[in-house]
Amino acid sequence: MHILVDMNLSPKWVGLLELSGFAASHWSEVGAPNAGDPEIMAHAKAHDYVILTNDLDFGSILAATGGDAPSVVQIRADDCRVEKVGSVVIDAVRLAAKQLEIGALVTIDTNRMRVTTLPIDRKGAKE
Secondary structure, three states: OEEEEOOOOOOHHHHHHHHOOOEEEEHHHHOOOOOOHHHHHHHHHHOOEEEEEOOOHHHHHHHHHOOOOOOEEEEOOOOOOHHHHHHHHHHHHHHOHHHHHHOEEEEEOOOOEEEEEOOOOOOOOOO
């Protein structure tokens, strides 16, 4: 699994992900820093990346379009620094790895994780 870290998260996430056994790149290494979410999603889908973000727009786009890729991991925390939530995110990605490989939206906060398989049913999320 290759994880693409969104611009809204620190490049430090790449180091933690790689130390944890995942291939990872920060969007700043791959594309324009002012790229819109649809461009980031298209790139991730074309290269089979999982997006790591704290931006809710990616999940909204997947829901609105009925998209089956790319998989997205969204962090829902006030403090998204590696030092604060890194271990929680790594544990969640490991637990949800199979779902992420086939297509999922994984939402992580400090108390729980929710996995929604893709495509998201517009009538109600499939969990």
